[in-house]
Every structure is written in C-alpha cells, then in structure tokens.
Amino acid sequence: MLTLTLFGVMLVLFVANVPIPISLGLAATAALLTLPNVTLEVIVQRMFFGLDSFVILSVPLFLLLGELMEQSKITERLVEFANVFVGRFRGGLGHVSVLTEMVLSGVSGSGTADAAATGVVLIPTMTRSGYGAAFSTALVGAAATLGPIIPPSIIMIIYASIANVSIARMFIGGIIPGVLAGIGLMVVTAIMARRRNIPAGAPASFREMLVSTRRASVVLIMPLIVLGGILGGVFTATESAAVGCLYALLLGIVVYRSIKLRELAAIVRRAALGTGKVMFILATASAFSWILARGGVPDQLGHLPFFSATASVWTILVTLNVLLLILGCLMESIAILLIITPMILPIALRAGIDPIHLGVVMSYNLSLGLGTPPFGSVMFVVCGIGKTTIADFARELLPFLAILVVVLGVITYIPGSVTWLPDLIMGVD
Amino acid sequence: MRRLLAWADTVFTEVAALFSFGFLVCVSLQVLFRYVLEAPLPWSEELARYLFVWAALLAAAVTVGRNDNFTISILAERLPVRGQWALDVLAAALGVLFTLIVIWKGMAMSWRMGGALSPVLQISQGLVYAVIPLAALYMLVHLLVRCVTLLRVGPTAEAR
Numbered sequence: 033m034l035t036l037t038l039f040g041v042m043l044v045l046f047v048a049n050v051p052i053p054i055s056l057g058l059a060a061t062a063a064l065l066t067l068p069n070v071t072l073e074v075i076v077q078r079m080f081f082g083l084d085s086f087v088i089l090s091v092p093l094f095l096l097l098g099e100l101m102e103q104s105k106i107t108e109r110l111v112e113f114a115n116v117f118v119g120r121f122r123g124g125l126g127h128v129s130v131l132t133e134m135v136l137s138g139v140s141g142s143g144t145a146d147a148a149a150t151g152v153v154l155i156p157t158m159t160r161s162g163y164g165a166a167f168s169t170a171l172v173g174a175a176a177t178l179g180p181i182i183p184p185s186i187i188m189i190i191y192a193s194i195a196n197v198s199i200a201r202m203f204i205g206g207i208i209p210g211v212l213a214g215i216g217l218m219v220v221t222a223i224m225a226r227r228r229n230i231p232a233g234a235p236a237s238f239r240e241m242l243v244s245t246r247r248a249s250v251v252l253i254m255p256l257i258v259l260g261g262i263l264g265g266v267f268t269a270t271e272s273a274a275v276g277c278l279y280a281l282l283l284g285i286v287v288y289r290s291i292k293l294r295e296l297a298a299i300v301r302r303a304a305l306g307t308g309k310v311m312f313i314l315a316t317a318s319a320f321s322w323i324l325a326r327g328g329v330p331d332q333l334g335h336l337p338f339f340s341a342t343a344s345v346w347t348i349l350v351t352l353n354v355l356l357l358i359l360g361c362l363m364e365s366i367a368i369l370l371i372i373t374p375m376i377l378p379i380a381l382r383a384g385i386d387p388i389h390l391g392v393v394m395s396y397n398l399s400l401g402l403g404t405p406p407f408g409s410v411m412f413v414v415c416g417i418g419k420t421t422i423a424d425f426a427r428e429l430l431p432f433l434a435i436l437v438v439v440l441g442v443i444t445y446i447p448g449s450v451t452w453l454p455d456l457i458m459g460v461d
Numbered sequence: 462m463r464r465l466l467a468w469a470d471t472v473f474t475e476v477a478a479l480f481s482f483g484f485l486v487c488v489s490l491q492v493l494f495r496y497v498l499e500a501p502l503p504w505s506e507e508l509a510r511y512l513f514v515w516a517a518l519l520a521a522a523v524t525v526g527r528n529d530n531f532t533i534s535i536l537a538e539r540l541p542v543r544g545q546w547a548l549d550v551l552a553a554a555l556g557v558l559f560t561l562i563v564i565w566k567g568m569a570m571s572w573r574m575g576g577a578l579s580p581v582l583q584i585s586q587g588l589v590y591a592v593i594p595l596a597a598l599y600m601l602v603h604l605l606v607r608c609v610t611l612l613r614v615g616p617t618a619e620a621r
C-alpha cells in the first residue's frame with residue numbers, strides 16, 4: 033500500500049508536469065499517511081537533515097568553483113597549452129577540447145560549467161577551422177560529460193553521502209573510467225577527422241611549448257591542489273572545494289584580473305540559485321527515501337526477477353544501466369540518483385557488488401544524460417554557444433555517444449577497472 | 462503585489478548569496494586555522510552548515526517563485542494550450558498544498574525546538590529550523606499568485 037502510494041503519486045505528478053521536488057514531497061506525504069501513528073513532521077525533519085551535512089556543503093562550493101573558473105577565463109591558457117602539443121595532428125582542435133575538458137573536470141565538479149567555459153573558447157575556433165558547427169558542438173558536449181566522471185564530481189559526492197562510502201575512494205575510482213572515456217573520444221575524433229579531411233594545425237616549436245606550459249602552469253596545479261588535497265587526506269572534499277574557490281579567486285582577481293569585484297556578486301548569486309534548485313530536490317528526496325526505506329521498498333524490489341537473490345551480478349548491473357539510460361532521458365540526473373540509490377544499494381550489496389563500483393558506474397551512466405537530448409543541461413549550454421539545433425547536435429553526437437556507451441559497458445563488466453586504483457592507493461577496504 | 466514580489470525576490474536572492482559567501486569564508490577559515498595557525502576552530506563547521514541550509518532553502522524559494530524548477534514535461538509539451546493551462550493550474554495548486562503542509566509542520570517543529578541550543582554556537586535550534594516555514598511561505602505566496610493569475614487570464618497562450 034505504501035509502495036503503491038509512494039510511486040503512484042510520484043509518477044502521476046511527474047507526468048502532470050509538477051516540479052520534481054514538489055512531486056517527491058507530496059508523494060512522501062501521501063505515503064506517510066498510509067502508516068499508522070506517524071506524524072507528518074517527519075517530512076520537514078528529513079528535509080532539514082538531508083541538507084544539514086558538511087559533506088553536502090561541498091556541492092554548492094564546487095558549483096561556485098565551476099562558475100569562478102568559467103568567469104576567470106583560465107580556459108584560454110589550457111586551450112593554448114593543449115594546442116601546442118596536439119594541435120599538429122589531424123583534428124587537433126578536437127583533441128584539444130577533450131584534453132581541456134579533462135583538466136577542467138579535474139578541478140570543477142559539474143559538467144555544465146566546464147562545457148560553457150570550453151565551448152565559448154573552442155566552438156567558434158573549431159567552426160572557423162572547418163570542423164563544422166554541429167560537429168564542434170557535439171564534440172565539446174560529449175567531452176563535457178566527462179566532468180562528473182573525472183573527480184571531483186558532485187554526483188559522486190551525493191552518491192557517497194547516500195551510500196555512506198568514502199568520497200576519496202569514489203574519486204579515485206572515477207579516474208580510470210574517465211581516462212578511458214577521454215581516450216575513446218579522441219580515437220573517434222581522429223577517425224572522424226580523417227574521414228572528413230579536417231586539416232591539422234601548424235606544429236609548434238619547442239620554445240612555444242615551454243612558454244605555454246609556463247603560462248598554463250598556474251592553472252595546471254589546480255587539479256593537484258583540489259584533488260591532491262582530498263586524495264592525500266589533507267582536506268575533506270568540502271574544504272578542498274573552498275580552497276579551490278580561493279585559488280580561482282586569486283587567479284581571477286589578482287593574477288589575470290579577469291574577474292572584477294562587481295562581477296563577483298553576480299557569480300555568487302548565480303551559484304546560489306543553482307544550488308537552490310538542486311538542494312530543493314535533495315531536501316524533498318531525503319524525505320522520500322526515508323519513507324522508502326521505512327516502508328521496506330528495497331525488500332520488495334529485491335523480489336522482482338531482474339533484482340532477485342538468484343539474479344546474477346550482470347543481470348542486476350545491466351538492468352540498472354538500461355534503466356538509468358532511459359531515466360536519464362526523462363529527468364535530471366541528481367534527482368534520479370537520489371531516488372534510485374536507496375532502492376538499488378541494498379540489492380547490489382546482497383549480490384556482492386562493490387558499492388564503489390556501483391557508484392562509479394551509476395555516476396558515469398547518469399553523466400551521459402547531461403549531454404543527450406531531450407533534457408541534457410550540457411547539451412543546452414553548448415547548443416546555445418554553437419548556435420546549433422538539437423537535431424543537428426544529436427546527429428553529430430552519435431559516434432561520440434557510441435564510444436561512451438562502449439566504455440560504460442567495459443567498466444560495468446570489469447569491476448577492477450573501477451576498484452583496482454582505489455584499492456592500490458588506499459588499500460583494500 | 463507584483464512590486465512586493467519583485468522586492469522579496471531581490472532580498473531572498475541577496476541573502477542567499479551573502480550566506481553562500483559566508484560559508485565559503487567559514488570553510489576557508491577552518492582550513493587556515495587548522496594548518497597555518499594550528500589552532501582548529503570549534504565553530505566553523507556548524508556555522509557553515511547552518512548558513513548553507515539557510516542559503517539553500519532561500520534560493521530554493523526563489524527558484525520556485527521564478528517557476529524555474531526541474532520538471533518532466535514530456536506529456537505537457539504535447540498537449541493543446543487548454544491542457545497545458547490545466548496542468549499549470551494543477552501544479553500551482555499542488556504546490557500550494559505542499560507548502561501549506563511544510564509551513565504548518567515546519568512552524569510546529571521550529572516552535573518545539575525553540576529552547577534547544579545548537580552544540581557549539583549555542584544558537585536556538587528553532588531559529589535554524591525557521592528557514593523551512595519561511596522559505597515555504599515565500600513559495601506559497603508566489604504559487605497562490607500564479608494560481609490566481611492563471612485562473613483569471615484563462616487558457617490562452619499568454620497565460621504561460
């Protein structure tokens with residue numbers, strides 16, 4: 033009865049275009065009314081406790097860091113740096129976008145900010161150099177989906193806080209999948225560049241390499257501070273996000289003077305509103321998932337054929353992947369994560385799936401939804417910059433999406449591709 | 462009414478931004494005091510968390526006021542204008558229902574916890590919880606105005 037009410041109300045409200053956070057809150061309220069002797073105050077309590085967490089506090093700080101990096105125009109230096117090394121190859125600017133996104137992803141926790149920062153610089157340049165607007169837009173969009181896979185990652189932080197696993201382990205677990213995806217994108221870029229006869233850029237001299245490395249070095253040490261701090265146990269994820277913000281402020285205001293103090297207020301305001309949007313979902317979703325657990329929904333789900341005790345690990349993981357890919361086309365990825373994780377985690381643990389493996393696979397899968405129609409937020413950002421229609425974008429995205437899905441298959445099938453590195457660095461848990 | 466709502470939008474946004482900057486400062490000070498001055502701050506984490514909860518919920522209220530929340534519009538997009546209008550009215554009305562519950566229960570909780578003090582800063586917990594009914598009240602006013610406006614204008618394209 034509780035399960036039926038909870039999901040029935042949620043689905044009806046979702047379809048009726050009621051905002052996701054309000055749908056979750058009302059579904060939780062309705063489900064709570066089916067239980068005897070429970071006060072509705074639980075809803076409000078859970079909303080508060082969902083937010084009142086030092087770990088979740090890292091999410092707004094990483095969102096702010098993304099905004100700061102986008103505004104401080106440090107991307108241009110990264111682009112120049114990558115260009116002197118890989119620009120000489122056919123489709124060089126394509127490789128430059130993938131590499132730039134990978135470095136940016138190593139600092140910021142969200143894909144949309146990275147996409148905006150890279151897109152503004154690279155999409156016009158690539159279009160001028162004969163890559164075609166739609167192709168350039170699709171490539172930058174595909175590369176930006178690496179954002180939530182390569183640490184730090186907001187999606188991984190939220191997963192770690194629900195699943196109660198180490199954030200550092202999740203982050204290290206994302207490194208190999210992120211690098212694999214990056215290599216995959218570069219291979220596809222090389223093939224497409226050959227097929228379309230896209231010219232190579234002029235080779236750079238050794239001197240130019242030195243100069244641009246030096247120019248980019250202040251930016252390149254950012255991932256070392258932000259990631260190194262977390263992985264080395266110097267900072268918590270939250271502290272490292274704050275330190276990253278300070279460093280970005282230092283670069284933007286003092287070193288490059290690309291952020292004026294007046295603009296700073298607008299940047300903080302924008303980050304705060306972005307936070308509010310996500311946190312409203314997180315608040316009502318924590319009421320939702322409390323009732324879900326209270327009502328024993330994971331137990332009931334564990335009796336379904338695909339998730340039962342006799343189902344193999346692969347059946348569970350493949351079903352989950354397909355489910356997430358479909359859901360990723362319907363709703364926002366953090367909302368999916370918040371609803372699905374509490375349900376799937378007990379089933380996965382019972383089947384002997386490593387929670388780090390599960391979390392990285394889920395984060396990777398959900399990040400694909402950022403770049404794909406119809407709701408991908410990265411897609412809207414890059415299509416806006418590249419002045420490309422969603423249809424053209426989607427057509428050019430296909431080969432890139434295909435390789436990203438292949439990598440998803442690999443990391444799903446080989447748990448070691450995720451868990452080997454964290455076990456190596458932090459010891460077997 | 463419109464001017465009042467616009468004014469409230471500005472106030473809520475600015476306070477949310479100010480508190481966001483506040484928790485950035487708190488967390489930064491925490492690192493500075495631990496590593497540079499080697500005297501860890503006892504209050505930084507608690508204050509940062511409370512500033513964050515306030516900032517997040519005030520900003521959430523603003524996004525509801527601006528009708529800028531994630532939805533699943535897959536069906537709504539395919540409906541004729543009249544159907545979309547009906548769904549908009551329904552969404553606003555259900556929002557009113559939810560915010561009323563949150564205000565009612567949120568005030569009860571705030572009131573009950575009014576005497577309890579936070580562990581480090583010794584602030585009244587009720588004061589911290591008060592952001593929930595406050596944000597919900599802001600949402601309620603906006604949703605009511607939206608509901609009334611939609612009903613008055615009727616199912617035309619302009620209503621959206």
